[in-house]
Amino acid sequence: MDLPAHQLPHLEYAEAVHGLARAIPSGRVLSYGDVAELLGSGGPRQVGRAMQQGPDGTPWWRVIRADGGMTGFLAAEAADHWELEQTPMRRGKVDMARARWHPAAGEWEFIEQLARQLASAKLSEENDGMIP
DNA sequence: CTTTTGACAGCGT
DNA sequence: CACGCTGCCAAAA
Numbered sequence: 834m835d836l837p838a839h840q841l842p843h844l845e846y847a848e849a850v851h852g853l854a855r856a857i858p859s860g861r862v863l864s865y866g867d868v869a870e871l872l873g874s875g876g877p878r879q880v881g882r883a884m885q886q887g888p889d890g891t892p893w894w895r896v897i898r899a900d901g902g903m904t905g906f907l908a909a910e911a912a913d914h915w916e917l918e919q920t921p922m923r924r925g926k927v928d929m930a931r932a933r934w935h936p937a938a939g940e941w942e943f944i945e946q947l948a949r950q951l952a953s954a955k956l957s958e959e960n961d962g963m964i965p
Numbered sequence: 966c967t968t969t970t971g972a973c974a975g976c977g978t
Numbered sequence: 979c980a981c982g983c984t985g986c987c988a989a990a991a
Contacts, residue, residue, distance in 0.1 A: 846988090865973055869987090876987045877973040885972055893972080904972050 846875060847883035849951045850896075854884070856943060857895040860918040861934035862927055864899040871936075873948045895934075901927035 849872050857863055865877035865884075877899075884893050894911040897903050901923070903911040915922060921931035936944060 869973095878971055878986075879973095879988055881972040882989070883972095887972095896972085898972080899974060907972065 846872075846879060846951065847886050849947045850880050850883035851888065851891045852947055853944065854891050854893065854896050856936075856940060857892065857934050860920050860932070862895045862897050862901075862920065862929070862932045863934050864897060864929065866899055867933070868896055871944050871948070872951055874951055897927060899929065901929045901932070 850868060853863075853868055853871060863871070865880040868880045869875050869877055880896065884891070884896055887893050892914075894903070894907075894914040897911070902908065912925075914920075915927060921928040
């Protein structure tokens with residue numbers, strides 16, 4: 834699906850993060866840093882900020898800290914989801930070594946598509962701002 | 966424009 | 979293994 838940039842929807846960073854979060858299968862997780870790296874833009878903190886905006890049924894508990902934990906009061910609720918999804922745990926936290934999501938070939942396509950749309954949106958945004 | 970802040974990451978103690 | 983400090987990147991004030 835290689836549409837020209839001008840046909841792609843203007844994807845906000847947050848939208849890309851949400852999209853990727855939804856692609857994560859049940860029982861699997863990604864760290865904030867992983868998401869940022871897969872999208873090829875921003876950093877862990879930007880991902881966190883994006884998740885906080887979390888508009889709809891975004892599986893926010895599948896995007897967690899690199900140490901397998903979750904911040905604040907969310908930890909309890911997240912742990913509940915992890916148990917329901919049978920996420921590999923280790924000493925009360927997610928076992929990143931086993932639970933980390935390894936996207937399949939088809940998934941990589943989707944991810945690259947997200948990254949590309951994100952890059953395009955960024956560029957067009959730059960251009961819009963630059964044109965006097 | 967500068968400063969502050971944050972659902973982080975990594976390394977040191 | 980648990981804290982603490984520093985580094986990073988963008989968005990919000």
